Amino acid sequence: MAQGDPGSIRVEGDGSAPWVLELHGEHDLSTVGAIHARLAPIADRGEAAVIDLSQVTFIDSAVLTELIASRRGREDGGGARLAIVAPPGGFPARMLGLLQLERVVAVYESRDEALASFEPAA
């Protein structure tokens, strides 16, 4: 039996382009605090962020709530411009599909598509 891969987060960006938060492994309530710590400042500044779930093997609704809660459209008018990357067939894509969260946040199959969504239309 393969070892469970504890969740980790990698942040790329300096604010000039959309931030990229790349999540790895398993994410649940135990990593929500760490995700919040990275995402909250981005949301408070109203910046853009791509949440890449391609490397995620497990994610639960507590984490998805945290992601959705930080998106633009918060009742206080703040929030990050959010794009989620979840390749079809993966665990995160199945969870997003089950909850139908694509109704409230943009979900893309690849990181390139997600980044492209933030570029001004030509």
Add this chain to the structure above:
Amino acid sequence: MSVPGIGPRFRTSRVRAIAVGVVVLAELAIALPFLFVSPSTVRGVPGPLLVLLGVASAFVMGPRIGAALTAFAVLLAVVIVGENAYTEPLVWIPVAVGVGIVGDRVRRGDDLRRALLGELRRGLVTVSREPQVGPYRIVSRYVPAEEAQVLAGDFYGVILEPSGSVAVMVGDVAGHGPGAAAVATRLRASWRGLASAGVPASEAARVLNDTMLAERRRASLPMLFATLCLASIEPDGSKACFVLAGHPSPILVAGGGVDEYVLETDPAIGITDHPEWTVHDVELPAAPWSLVFYTDGLVEGRSAPDGPRPFGTARLHELLAAAGPPLGEGDVDAVLAAVSAANGGPMSDDIVVVAVSPA
């Protein structure tokens, strides 16, 4: 459904008297040897130790008994050990009283917290676990998350509709903590009212969704959504209908195997306006059969101790198929034991399982 508390509690005066006796004996045990040895060899140790013991007992036993025990400790330190530097009684007795008051406050706050947590958890499940509702036998389990201080938001209910059908509801508020639990109890109470009035499941889902969205907008609450499975099972056991809001489909255990209905789900409750909720009608086979409703905690644990998550529905199917219909108390407990054994450590999420079988 006990909630861990802070510090010991003395339930009877006899237990309290024993605790006082233990502290007195401990103080004597520290002080008495100094009747026989020269105090100067260990100077600086027993005095503070005695005072510390008295003040610590004040935290546990309150200001009055604590002050008395501290006074006794100071007396022993002065008379027997002969230490004066640490034993100014006018200082330590008020300190013990203060510590005792703080201790009482902590305990009172802790009692309130435990009562609130217990009350919230009770609100999440059927108060009396009816073994039979209408013509159906119900086996239900609510297993709260085992990780300390986690208050998750799973909830369920089973009631008889005016038509004689049995309404089943299983839900899960995403996220944890008092906010999630409060939303869960409100949703459960609302569902109960709607179902007992005979409101169809699709209509009930719409009302619950609208209510949750309206409450969030009005109170500027943080994003919270809930998954729900609402079901209505006809009294003759021939048909059932389901409404799914981002929730796993129920599982039918019958004829030596299992069927997980492959049903399109509507969005979870509380995400977005959604006026039309799909009703999935299914035919049920001849008895015996069992319909199993559950929350994701049942399949999202580890697949093996230290192994990857999730446990998965495929293994749940195997367990249920092996048990076969109708599922009894022992069968459901065996499934829970297998899930818990595979997970290894404490479960991080609530689990709800409701198995419905013709009686």
